[in-house]
Amino acid sequence: MRGFFDGKILQIRDFYDNNYQAIAQEWQASAVDRQIVSLNVKYLRGDTAKEYLLYNLPEREWRRNNGTLRSKWQKKYTHTDSGGWWCGTVDVLAAASGIDKNSLWGCFKPSKPRLTGSGTRQKTLKYEHPPQAATEIFALRVSDKIWDDFAKHYQICRLGYRNFWHWVIANPEIPIVVTEGAKKAASLLSAGYVAIALPGIYNGYRQPKDSDNRRIGLPSLIPQLGVFAVSNRTIYFAFDQDVKRQAIKNVQIALKKTSKLLINRGCAVKIIRWSNNFKGVDDLLANQGQESFATAYNSALDFDFWNALIRRKLTYTPDLEINQPYLQDIHNFIPANTKIVAIKSAKGTGKTEAIAQLCYQAQKLGQKTLVLTHRIQLGEALCARFGVDYITQLKLSETQGIFGYGLCVDSLHPNSQANFNPEAWQDAIVIIDEVEQVLWHMLHSSTCQHNRVAILQSFESLITRVLASETGKIVISDADLTDISLDYLTSLGNEISPFVILNNYQPQTWQIYHYAEATPAGLVYNLVKAIARGEKVFICCSAQKQKSKWGTQNLAAYLKDKFPDRAILRIDSESTTDPQNPAFGIMSKLNKELVKYDIVITSPAIETGVSIDLQHHFNSVWGIGQGVQTCDSFRQALSRIRQAIPRHLWVAKKGLSKVGGGEVTPQGLVASQRKQTKLNIQMLLTVGSESLETNSCPKALKAWANRAAIVNAEMADYRTSVLAALTEEGHQIIAAESLQENEEKQTKTEVNNCREKIYNSYCDRIVQAEDIDEKKYRILQQKRQKSERERQQHRKAQLKYRYQISVTPELVKEDDRGLYAALLLRYYLTVGYQFLFAHTSRLLDDLLTSGEIQVFPPDFNQRLLLGKVQFLRKINLSAVLAPNRELRNSDADLIQLTQLVKAFAVEVRDLLGVSINSNASPIQVVRQLLAKLGLKLTVKRREGGWGKPIRVYQVAPPSKVSQEVINCWLSRDMETKAFVR
Numbered sequence: 001m002r003g004f005f006d007g008k009i010l011q012i013r014d015f016y017d018n019n020y021q022a023i024a025q026e027w028q029a030s031a032v033d034r035q036i037v038s039l040n041v042k043y044l045r046g047d048t049a050k051e052y053l054l055y056n057l058p059e060r061e062w063r064r065n066n067g068t069l070r071s072k073w074q075k076k077y078t079h080t081d082s083g084g085w086w087c088g089t090v091d092v093l094a095a096a097s098g099i100d101k102n103s104l105w106g107c108f109k110p111s112k113p114r115l116t117g118s119g120t121r122q123k124t125l126k127y128e129h130p131p132q133a134a135t136e137i138f139a140l141r142v143s144d145k146i147w148d149d150f151a152k153h154y155q156i157c158r159l160g161y162r163n164f165w166h167w168v169i170a171n172p173e174i175p176i177v178v179t180e181g182a183k184k185a186a187s188l189l190s191a192g193y194v195a196i197a198l199p200g201i202y203n204g205y206r207q208p209k210d211s212d213n214r215r216i217g218l219p220s221l222i223p224q225l226g227v228f229a230v231s232n233r234t235i236y237f238a239f240d241q242d243v244k245r246q247a248i249k250n251v252q253i254a255l256k257k258t259s260k261l262l263i264n265r266g267c268a269v270k271i272i273r274w275s276n277n278f279k280g281v282d283d284l285l286a287n288q289g290q291e292s293f294a295t296a297y298n299s300a301l302d303f304d305f306w307n308a309l310i311r312r313k314l315t316y317t318p319d320l321e322i323n324q325p326y327l328q329d330i331h332n333f334i335p336a337n338t339k340i341v342a343i344k345s346a347k348g349t350g351k352t353e354a355i356a357q358l359c360y361q362a363q364k365l366g367q368k369t370l371v372l373t374h375r376i377q378l379g380e381a382l383c384a385r386f387g388v389d390y391i392t393q394l395k396l397s398e399t400q401g402i403f404g405y406g407l408c409v410d411s412l413h414p415n416s417q418a419n420f421n422p423e424a425w426q427d428a429i430v431i432i433d434e435v436e437q438v439l440w441h442m443l444h445s446s447t448c449q450h451n452r453v454a455i456l457q458s459f460e461s462l463i464t465r466v467l468a469s470e471t472g473k474i475v476i477s478d479a480d481l482t483d484i485s486l487d488y489l490t491s492l493g494n495e496i497s498p499f500v501i502l503n504n505y506q507p508q509t510w511q512i513y514h515y516a517e518a519t520p521a522g523l524v525y526n527l528v529k530a531i532a533r534g535e536k537v538f539i540c541c542s543a544q545k546q547k548s549k550w551g552t553q554n555l556a557a558y559l560k561d562k563f564p565d566r567a568i569l570r571i572d573s574e575s576t577t578d579p580q581n582p583a584f585g586i587m588s589k590l591n592k593e594l595v596k597y598d599i600v601i602t603s604p605a606i607e608t609g610v611s612i613d614l615q616h617h618f619n620s621v622w623g624i625g626q627g628v629q630t631c632d633s634f635r636q637a638l639s640r641i642r643q644a645i646p647r648h649l650w651v652a653k654k655g656l657s658k659v660g661g662g663e664v665t666p667q668g669l670v671a672s673q674r675k676q677t678k679l680n681i682q683m684l685l686t687v688g689s690e691s692l693e694t695n696s697c698p699k700a701l702k703a704w705a706n707r708a709a710i711v712n713a714e715m716a717d718y719r720t721s722v723l724a725a726l727t728e729e730g731h732q733i734i735a736a737e738s739l740q741e742n743e744e745k746q747t748k749t750e751v752n753n754c755r756e757k758i759y760n761s762y763c764d765r766i767v768q769a770e771d772i773d774e775k776k777y778r779i780l781q782q783k784r785q786k787s788e789r790e791r792q793q794h795r796k797a798q799l800k801y802r803y804q805i806s807v808t809p810e811l812v813k814e815d816d817r818g819l820y821a822a823l824l825l826r827y828y829l830t831v832g833y834q835f836l837f838a839h840t841s842r843l844l845d846d847l848l849t850s851g852e853i854q855v856f857p858p859d860f861n862q863r864l865l866l867g868k869v870q871f872l873r874k875i876n877l878s879a880v881l882a883p884n885r886e887l888r889n890s891d892a893d894l895i896q897l898t899q900l901v902k903a904f905a906v907e908v909r910d911l912l913g914v915s916i917n918s919n920a921s922p923i924q925v926v927r928q929l930l931a932k933l934g935l936k937l938t939v940k941r942r943e944g945g946w947g948k949p950i951r952v953y954q955v956a957p958p959s960k961v962s963q964e965v966i967n968c969w970l971s972r973d974m975e976t977k978a979f980v981r
Contacts, residue, residue, distance in 0.1 A: 019043045019045075019083055020043045023037075023041060023043055023085045024037055024041075026085075027041060027183060027186065029286060030183050030184070030186070030187045030282035030283075030285070030286055031187050031190055031191065031282060031285040031286040032183065032186040032187050032190050032282075033146070033186075033189070033190035035142075035143040035145070035146065036140060036141075036142060036143070036146070036186050036189055036190060037186070039140070039141040039142070039143065040087055040088065040140045040141055040182070040186065041085050041086070041087050042085065042086045042087075042088075043083060043084075043085055043086075044080070044083065044084060044085070044086045044108065045080060045081060045082065045083030045084070046080065046081050046083075047069065049077070049080035049083070049084065049086070049108060049110075050062075050069055050073060050074075050077045050080055052086055052106070052108065052130075053077065053080075053108055053128055053129075053130050053131070054073060054130065054131070055104045055130060055133070056104070056105075056130050056131070056132055056133035057131065057132060076114075077128075079110050079112050079113065079114045080108070080110055080128075082110065082111045082112040083110070083111050084108055084109050084110035084111045085108070085109050086106055086107070086108050086109075087106055087107055087109075087138065087140075087182040087183075088102050088103065088104075088105070088106035089102065089103050089105060089106055089136060089137065089138045089139050089140065089182075090102060090103065090139045090140070090141055090163065090164075090165050091103040092136075092137065092139045092165050092169065092224050092227050092228075093223055093224060093227060095139075095162065095163055095165040095166045095169060095227075096166070096169050096227045098161075098162045098166055099162065100162040100163040100166070103136055104130075105129075105130060105133055105134075105135070105136045106129075106130075106138075106182075107127050107128065107129050107138075107182060107199060108127070108128040108129075109126065109127050109128075110128060113125050113126055127181075127199070129199055134222070135198075135199050135200075135203045135222065136199075136222070136224045137196045137197060137198055137199075137203075137204075137222070137224045137225055138181075138182040138185050138196060138197040138198075138199070139165050139185075139196050139224075140182065140185055140186055140189060141163075141164070142164050142189060146164075146189070147164045147167070149192070150164075150174075150192075150194065151167070153192070154171070154173070154174055156171050156173070156174070168194055168228070169227050169228060172230045172231065172232050172233040173232065173233075174194055174233075175194065175233070175234040175235070175236060176194050176195065176196060176228055176233065176234075176235050176236070177193045177194065177195040177196075177235075177236045177237075177238050177272070177297075178195070178196055178197070178198065178204070178225075178235060178236065178237050178238070178258075179195060179196075179197050179198075179237075179238045179239065179281055180197060180198055180199075180200060180201055180239055180240065181197050181199070181280070182197050183282055184197055184238070184280055184281050184282045185197035187281060187282035187285050187286070188238065188281060188285075190285075191285055191290045191293060192290070193297070195238075196225075196228070198225075201239055201250065201251055201254035201255075202250075202254050202257075203222065204221060204222060204225050204254070204257075204258040204261075205219045205220060205221050205222060205225075205257055205258055205261055206219060206220060206222055207219040219257060219261065220261065221258075221261045221262070221265070225258075226265070229261075229262050229265040229266075229267050230265065230266065230267070231265070231266030231267070232266065232267075232268075233266075233267045233268070234267065234268045234269075234270065235262055235267050235268070235269050235270070236269075236270045236271075236272050236297065236300055237255055237258075237259070237269070237270070237271050237272060238272045238281045239251050239254070239255065240279050240280050240281075241273065241274055241275065241276040241278070241279055242276065242279065243276050245315060245317070248313075248315075249315060252310055255271060255306075256307065259271075259303045259307075263303065268302070269302075269303040270300035270301060270302055270303065270306075271300060271301050271303060271306040272296050272297055272300045273296060273299075273300075273301065273724075274292070274293070274296040281293065284296070299720070299724070301720075301724075302717075304664045304665070304713065305664065305713045305716065305717060305720075305721075307664070307665070307713075308664045308665070308709045308710050308712070308713030308714075309710065309713060309714075309721070309724075311482065311483070311484060311666075311706060311709065311710055312480065312482050312710055313482060313483065314344055314481050314482055314483060314486070314500075314502070315483055316342070316483065316486055316498065316500045317500070318500045318501065318502035319499045319500050319501070320333050320334075320499070320500070320501045320502070321501075321502045321504065322501070322502070322503050322504070322505070323503065323504045323505050324349075324503065324505050325349060325505055325507065326349055326350045327343070327345055327349055327350045327351060327353070327354035327501075327503060328350070328354070329357070330343075330354050330357075330501055331354075331357050331358050331361055333501075334358075334499055334501075335499065338473065338498075338499040339466075339467050339472070339473060339474065339493065339496050339498075340467070340473075340474045340475075340476070340486075340489060340490065340493070340496060340497075340498035340499065341358070341473065341474070341475045341476070341498070341499050341501070342476050342477070342481060342486055342498045342499070342500045342501065343355075343475075343476070343477035343478075343481070343501045343503075344477070344478065344479070344481040344500070344501070344502050344503065345477070345479065345501070345502075345503035345505070346479050346503065346505060346506055346507055346729075347479045347507070347636065347639040347642075348507050348611065348639065348642040349503055349505060349507065351433065351477040351479070352382065352385060352433060352477075352611065353385070354477075355386070355431055355433060355475055355477060356385050356386050356387070358429065358431075358475055359386040359387060359388070359429065359431065360387065362429040362473075363387065363403050367427065367428060367429055367471060368403065368404035368425065368427070368428040368429070369386060369387075369388050369403060369404035369428060369429050369430075369431060370404050370405070370406070370425050370428045370429070370430045370431065370462075371383055371386060371388060371404070371405070371406030371407075371431045371433075372406070372407070372408075372409055372412070372430065372431065372432050372438060373406060373407075373408055373409070373432075373433070373434075373438055374408060374409060374410075374434075374437055374438045374441035374442070374445070375408070375605065375608075376390075376392075376408055376784065377573075377576050377587040377605055377606075378434075378587070378608060378610065379406045379407065379408055380393075380406075380587060380588060381587045381588045381610060382406060382431075382433060383405070383406040384588045386406070386431065387403060388401075388403045388404045388405055388406060389401050389403075389404075389405045389406070390405060390406050390407070391405050391406065391407040391411065391417075391418050392784070404428060406431075407420070409438060409441060409442040409448065409455060409459065410445075410447050410448050410451075410455070412442075412455045412458045412459055412462075413451050413454035413455045413458050414454070414458070415451065415454065416451075420458060422458055422461040422462040422465055423465065425462060425465070425466065425472075426462075426465035426466055426468070426469045426472055427466075427469050427470070427471045427472050428466065428472060429472070429473045429474075429475060430462065430463070430466055430472070430473070430474050430475070431475050432474070432475070432476045432477075433476075433477050433478075434477070434478055434608040434636075435476040435477065435478045435481065435485045436478045436480055436481065436482060436484070436485055436632060436707075437478075437608055437630075437632065437633060437636075439484075439485055439488065439703065439707070440630070440707050440711075442455060442456070442459065443456075443700060443703060443704040443707065444659065444704065444707075444708070444858070449859050449863075452856045452859050453696055453697065453854045453855065453856050456696075456697040456700045456856065457696070457697065460492050460697065460699065460700065463489060463492040463493065464492050464493060467492065467493030467494075467496055468493070474489060476489065479636075480632050484703060484706045484707055484710075485703075486498055486500075487703070487706075488699060488700070488702070488703040491699050492699065506729065506730050507642075507644070508644035509644065509729070509730040509731045509732065510644055510645075510646065510647045510731045510732070511646050511647070511731075511732050511734055512646075512647040512648075512649050512726060512731050512732065512733050512734065513646065513647070513648045513649065513734050513735075513736040514649050514650075514651075514723065514733050514734065514735055514736055515648070515649065515650040515736045516735065516736075516738075517650070517738065517739075517744070519550075519650075519744075519748065520550050520624045520650040521739070521744045521747040521748045521751070522650070522736065522738065522739045522744060522747075523622060523624065523648055523649075523650040523736070524550075524555075524558075524747055524751060525739055525743055525744070525747045526648065526736070527539070527622050527648070528559075528562060528747075530619070530620060531559070531562070531563055531566065531598070531599065532563075535619035535620055536597075536598050536599070536617060536618050536619050537598075537599055537600070537618065537619065537620055537621070537622055538600050538602070538612075538618045538620075538621045538622070538640075538641050539555065539599070539600065539601045539602065539621075539622045539623075539624075540602055540621065540622070540623040540624070540634075540637040540638055540640075541555065541601060541602065541603055541624050542603075542604065542624060542625055542626040542627070542628040542629055542634065543603065543626060543628055544572035544573065544574065544603040544605075545816070546755075546758055546759045546762040547755075547759055547813075547816045548626075548755075549751055549752060549755045550624050550626060550751070551603070552570050552571075552572045552575075552601045552602065552603045553570065553572075553758065554751065554754055554755045554758060554759075555601055555751075556568055556570040556601050557754055557757075557758050558750070558751055558754040559599055559601075561754065563598075563599070566598040566599055567596060567597045567598045567599070568597065568598070568599040568600075568601070569582060569583060569586075569593075569594070569596075569597040569599070569600045569601070570583060570601045570602075571583045571586065571600065571601070571602045571603065571605060571606055572602065572603035572605050573603065573605045574788075574791065576605060577784055577785045577786060578785070578786065578787055578788060578791075579785055579787060580787055580788070584785075587606070587610065590610060590612055591612060591613055591614055594612065594614060594617065595614060595617055600618075602637070602640075604628070604629050604633060604637065606637065606640055608633070608636045610640050611640070611642060612640050612641050612642060613642050614641070614643070615643055616643075618641055618643070618645060619645060619646075620645055620646045620647070620648060621638060621641050621645060621646070621647045621648070622647075622648045622649075623637065623638050623647065623648070623649045623650070623651075624650050625649070625650065625651040625652060625718070625722060626652050626656065627651075627652040627654060627655035627656040627657070627715065627718045628655075628656055628657070630711055630714065631714045631718065631721045631722050631725055632725075634651075634722060635722065635725055635726060635729075647731075648736065649722075649726075651718060651719040651722045651723065652718050652719060653717075653718060653719045654715065654716065654717070654718050654719075655714065655715025655716070655718040656715075657715060658711075658712050658715055658716075658913070659708035659711050659712055659858075660672055660673060660708060660712075660858065660910070661906075661909040661910040661913065662712050662716070662909065662913070662915070663708075663709065663712060664709050664712050664713040664716070665709055666702070666705035666706045666708075666709045667705075668709075669704075669705040669708050669709060669712075670701065670702070670705045672906075672910045673701070673705075673857040673858055673861060674857065675907075675910065676857070676861040676867060676910055676911065677694050677857045677860060677861060679867050680860065680861060680864050680866060680867050681694070683866050683867060683870060684840070684844070684866070692844075692853050692854070692855055692860075693853055693854040693855070694854075694855055694857055694860065696854040696855070696856070697856060700856070701856070701857060701858075704858060759813075760809070762812075763809035763812040763813060764809060765792050766792055766795050766796050766799075766807065766809075766812050767796070767807055767808060767809055767812070769789070769792040769793045769795070769796045770789075770793055771793075771796070771797070771800075772793050772794075772796075772797050774797075774801070776793075776797075777794065777797040777798070777801070780793065780794040780797075781794065795812075799811060799812065799815060802815075802820060803815075803820075803965045803968070804965070804968045804969065804972060805961075805964050805965055805968050808961070810959075810960075810961050811961050814959065814961050814962065818934075819934060819961075819962060819965075822932065822933055822934030823934060823962055823965055823966065824865060825865060825868060825869065825872075825932060825933055826933040826934060826935070826962075826966070827966050827969055827970075828865055828869050829869050829872050829873065829877070829878060829933070830878060830881065830966075831966065831970050832966075832969060832970060832973060833869070833873075835973045836865065836866065836869055837866075839865070840864060840865065840866045843863055843864065843865075844864075867911055868911050868912060871904075871907065871908075871911055871912075872929070874900075875897050875900045875901060876893065876896075876897060877897070877926075877929055877930075879893055880894075880897075880926055880930070880955065881935075881955060884954070885954065885955070886940060886952050886953070886954060887923065887926065887937070887952070887953040887954065887955075888923075888950060888951075888952055888953070889921050889922050889923050889950075890950070891922065894922035894923070894925075894926060895922055897922065897925070897926070898920070898921075898922040898925045898926075901916055901925050901929070902916060902918060902920075902925075905918075912929070912932055913932075914928050914929065914932065916928065923937065923951075923953060930955065934958070934962060935955055935956065935958060936955075936956045937953045937954070937955060937956065938953065938954055938955075938956040939951050939952070939953055940952045940953060940954045
């Protein structure tokens, strides 16, 4: 059905023939169907134009007794004597009641527009709207033929409806596109989309105000938009794709306010985006055709997702705006008294080198440099470029940290080996390259969890002291710099204004071949073909563990088996810290070493802060995004190779993790954490725990929530997020050809067989590893550089101390599948419940910092089992676990359990991370809850014959390993009154 515009110019023979012909050409240049033009657009001039505009005023106010216009209005609208076009609208309020009539409201575009304002504020008023008349929407008339085509497309009969809009209003299954301006609505209607237009982006709602222009009451949709805003209606927004920052900000504000009002009415809201090379939707349709808009329409973002993604923007006004391929000598433009320097520049434009210049200048003045990062290998590489030591190199260094040093934020507390003291660095220049990822690591990573409050307090104290000193300076940079990082840092320094450097240059873009299948098998198949024809390849993986089918270790083994004569290098956190591996210490000399290899396979260990500037060595980059990394991190990995060689990309549809309860708004995340914290505190107080301070780092919690909302939105639609961001960077996405079914199946089988072989071998080596005592285990736990033998010893000891049973291949595999968390919850829900409060007390001690009673809510709520167990007991899930219990959807207690779970659906999501569908059956609900305990349901039998058989379920017997562990834990706890840690 899509598309009515035939490109023909209207031939109208009347008094205004020539003028109307020009109008028709203008509208049809916006790809508007000629019938829509003739039904809605008039040529007006002189008094007629003025009368159309002044309809809402009392006639005596604008017309004299002799019928002529009063001089006030004659003067104001004298420009209408030159004529122009008028576009009216159907009265949709009348249409909703089955009455077919036009509204008197509309807009006039004069041929010679007037000027408003004065001086520098003077501007041309392109469109005129009736004064003192409430704005309406543009709902344009369409021909019967167009209406028929819409009815056919949506398979909804048009008989019995007075006009097109009566039909649309009465059928909420018809989606509507909302745009700005009548001509754009006409363009969309001509392209086959039901569309209405607002006269301005803010005109979809009204905000009551008092006589002093102060807001009173709540905003509401204008009535003409409200008639479309009914439950189950999908409404798309197609506002202009502006490039000016203030215009972008205004559009975002208008979209948020209007969308939330529509959502409150039960509508689903989606936001359409396209390249800002074409500002308006009519520009896109006229220049790129209907297929381009169809692509944008089909890729429209859900409002919550869009609302989260716009937080990824930087809206600070730049102090230095440039457009150059490489940042050079920017230190010459930064005022001496600047406290925060923020650099946003695309990947590969020399941000790190620009910072190195700042470090060099500081060192000449005797100012120390502190480099903060989130990965040790990255920190070592950055320190080498900045001319300072990394913290672990101080003892062997000739300079002994005279010029400063670098360290991971994990060590940013007084109890670390660094013995970090913020006071010692208040006059330093503090460098945070890739600041978005560094701060997120500090706020969320598991490696910081044990000392999170101490780290955050130390970091905030550092920033506050540096910003308050005379010479201290903070320098941050990121290709994806957002307001989130800057807001957090400036809030720690009494809202100091940063010096923002924005480089608009976009490096040469890539051709990206996207593989849309359910698995990366197609990508790996083509990867093998590329290597076979002689290509040298760089591969970016999301995982490295042996159990991962598409991780670094398995792909390295698979490709080595395929190409035994090729030089293959694996770069991940294990290979780079193993002194016996060729990747050991390679991060600081990648450009020198990688030329020795035909195939390089990398993990997220190499995702940021590394620039591989080799030219004409690698032929292609291959990326497998399984949803482990954030979208920014995965895109960063793809860009480590600076040369614009083809990229091949597979991305999972959904990410593998979520933060908190998965909320996509900062307010929702904070509210959820506070609710959980309050519940946990109440439970702790009932068992005699001392009061806790849960608001120790409020600014950090706000930054955590802002970033977590983005992560959750991206993880919910991971593939779309990655591809949308790559498209925004200007890269060309090309659909890769799908494999034949037999080719895909063969690749999956080969990769899986390889994985089974190396994984089984790995599990056997863990079991066979030498037993070590607790002292050596603690040493290995702190040791960063481990040989493969030491890693195996450490893993075996870890499993032994965690589970308290003999280590077997089955135990290794179950632990890799997440046995520990599920088993802890199951144990304390059932036989170990009597030890739950002692366990909680010890975990609480672990969370407390330096003897102070302070916790960071996200960590506190994640680790505490007390609330989870008490909730599962409240809904009586234990009854489901009774021996030989049979389960049916009709069981009264299961029905009651399901009702409780649905009534507390938000709490279930927040506490357990389980989203319950409102239509889920009792068995479906039970299955989801049991999965948190590592248990499954199995069908025992069917009852009721073949007509309507009733399935009877039972909890499947737990694995022998898990039952052995629970028995061992219980025996030990009964004996020692201890608890599992």
